[in-house]
Amino acid sequence: MRRAALRLCTLSKGLLAPSRGLTQEPQNLENVFHISEACSPIHVNHVRDKLREIVGASTNWRDHVKAMEERKLLHGFLAKSQKGLPPRTMKDSYIEVLLPLGSQPELREKYLTVQNTVRFGRILEDLDSLGVLICYMHNKIHSAKMSPLSIVTALVDKIDMCKKSLSPEQDIKFSGHVSWVGKTSMEVKMHMFQLHDNEFSPVLDATFVMVARDSENKGPAFVNPLTVESPEEEELFRQGELNKGRRVAFSSTSLLKMAPTAEERTTIHEMFLSTLDPKTISFRSRVLPPNAVWMENSKLKSLDICHPQERNIFNRIFGGFLMRKAYELGWATACNFGGSRPFIVAVDDIMFQKPVEVGSLLFLSAQVCFTQGNYIQVRVHSEVASLQDKEHMTTNVFHFTFMSEKEVPLVFPRTYGESMLYLDGQRHFKSMSAPVTLKMDYVVEP
Numbered sequence: 115m116r117r118a119a120l121r122l123c124t125l126s127k128g129l130l131a132p133s134r135g136l137t138q139e140p141q142n143l144e145n146v147f148h149i150s151e152a153c154s155p156i157h158v159n160h161v162r163d164k165l166r167e168i169v170g171a172s173t174n175w176r177d178h179v180k181a182m183e184e185r186k187l188l189h190g191f192l193a194k195s196q197k198g199l200p201p202r203t204m205k206d207s208y209i210e211v212l213l214p215l216g217s218q219p220e221l222r223e224k225y226l227t228v229q230n231t232v233r234f235g236r237i238l239e240d241l242d243s244l245g246v247l248i249c250y251m252h253n254k255i256h257s258a259k260m261s262p263l264s265i266v267t268a269l270v271d272k273i274d275m276c277k278k279s280l281s282p283e284q285d286i287k288f289s290g291h292v293s294w295v296g297k298t299s300m301e302v303k304m305h306m307f308q309l310h311d312n313e314f315s316p317v318l319d320a321t322f323v324m325v326a327r328d329s330e331n332k333g334p335a336f337v338n339p340l341t342v343e344s345p346e347e348e349e350l351f352r353q354g355e356l357n358k359g360r361r362v363a364f365s366s367t368s369l370l371k372m373a374p375t376a377e378e379r380t381t382i383h384e385m386f387l388s389t390l391d392p393k394t395i396s397f398r399s400r401v402l403p404p405n406a407v408w409m410e411n412s413k414l415k416s417l418d419i420c421h422p423q424e425r426n427i428f429n430r431i432f433g434g435f436l437m438r439k440a441y442e443l444g445w446a447t448a449c450n451f452g453g454s455r456p457f458i459v460a461v462d463d464i465m466f467q468k469p470v471e472v473g474s475l476l477f478l479s480a481q482v483c484f485t486q487g488n489y490i491q492v493r494v495h496s497e498v499a500s501l502q503d504k505e506h507m508t509t510n511v512f513h514f515t516f517m518s519e520k521e522v523p524l525v526f527p528r529t530y531g532e533s534m535l536y537l538d539g540q541r542h543f544k545s546m547s548a549p550v551t552l553k554m555d556y557v558v559e560p
């Protein structure tokens with residue numbers, strides 16, 4: 115079974131504590147990174163500007179072909195082997211980013227829900243951009259202004275929420291660094307805090323995996339090795355290694371590859387039996403048990419046209435935009451199903467399998483695939499099709515765990531395929547170490 119997707123923030127364990135005030139130095143950071151100089155946060159609006167500078171991306175869509183042509187020239191800067199690259203420390207990629215919702219009220223509108231809470235979809239976008247910037251810091255070539263690497267988001271391994279409310283009227287701070295590297299991939303750990311009583315308190319922990327590609331995003335590219343400087347860093351690196359092993363194990367037991375376990379088969383068979391009409395001796399006549407909904411009736415779908423505005427630095431659609439769209443549809447699906455405004459509890463295992471081209475049609479399909487008590491597990495499937503070619507291609511599968519204010523109905527699969535969705539949802543749900551009871555002031559909405 116997967117490691118916990120929902121757990122207390124590492125920050126609360128004092129491993130990496132945030133700075134108390136915006137102008138002060140991080141409190142416990144010296145213990146981990148031995149930083150002596152003050153670390154001043156970047157404004158959130160500058161993260162994407164910095165990314166554009168680093169890769170030389172066009173600010174006007176009409177220049178995008180020229181910008182990509184220029185990137186071709188950077189091929190010569192790519193390393194032939196990882197050994198040829200100087201090692202970096204975790205400190206080298208450490209960044210803090212400020213989202214000053216409290217001190218710059220003009221920023222609030224973009225982040226606001228109708229309930230005067232913070233849009234979690236916007237936070238996902240910020241995390242994605244920050245994760246990429248962190249990786250560029252790790253691979254920085256000090257003598258060159260632009261990077262020959264194209265860094266893309268491969269996986270949102272997990273996002274763990276802490277029990278803190280998110281106010282649109284208080285400053286938010288993000289921090290993060292590379293915590294593990296492979297040959298061409300990097301694990302990034304990010305944390306988010308919000309100001310409460312003059313102190314930044316943990317809001318969430320996130321782990322992403324980013325992959326480096328060549329200048330034109332056509333083939334793999336080596337990343338700088340990572341050296342550890344303290345026992346805490348060694349532990350983070352070891353965890354990264356374990357995470358990689360866990361991902362391989364989880365993927366090898368996927369229901370797309372292997373039959374369900376004996377226990378899972380029993381679950382499905384018992385659910386099937388409980389839907390047979392006792393009045394007829396038939397496998398065909400199915401009746402819903404009380405307080406239950408057929409899975410097929412829990413779906414919501416959406417369509418987006420992927421306009422150039424949502425492009426990332428490599429003229430593909432920005433991963434954060436895809437996450438926001440999927441999250442918002444997932445939230446609406448959970449809301450529709452549970453009959454009240456749900457709260458996000460965990461996000462895990464969002465795999466970016468294929469890039470989405472600018473101009474594609476993006477089809478999102480969300481459905482409730484598992485419920486328990488107040489919890490709703492939602493799966494969002496994302497497919498793209500070009501306007502010329504009607505063939506659909508899966509680009510992502512998103513998994514979100516929501517919590518409703520009240521107990522929600524059970525969801526019942528009718529077909530074998532839906533039974534697999536149910537079991538997959540159950541596996542994702544169970545990957546939380548222990549479901550927590552979130553306070554009602556916990557207000558993270560779309």
Ligand SMILES: CCCCCCCCCC(=O)SCCNC(=O)CCNC(=O)[C@H](O)C(C)(C)COP(=O)(O)OP(=O)(O)OC[C@H]1O[C@@H](n2cnc3c(N)ncnc32)[C@H](O)[C@@H]1OP(=O)(O)O
Pocket residue numbers: 162165166171242243246265266267268269295296297298299300323325327334361425426427430431432433434465466467468469470
């Ligand atoms: C305008 C300003 C905007 C600023 C925003 C900037 C943000 C930019 C970031 C993005 O928005 S990126 C857009 C969203 N992401 C994508 O479109 C990525 C789509 N997916 C892909 O292109 C490929 O699936 C991917 C490059 C990720 C992997 O390709 P392959 O499957 O051919 O990879 P390969 O098998 O060669 O493995 C390469 C490395 O990736 C690792 N890897 C691949 N898939 C993985 C996965 N799912 N999880 C973890 N690791 C993974 C793999 O282990 C290996 O690591 P090591 O080299 O270190 O051993």
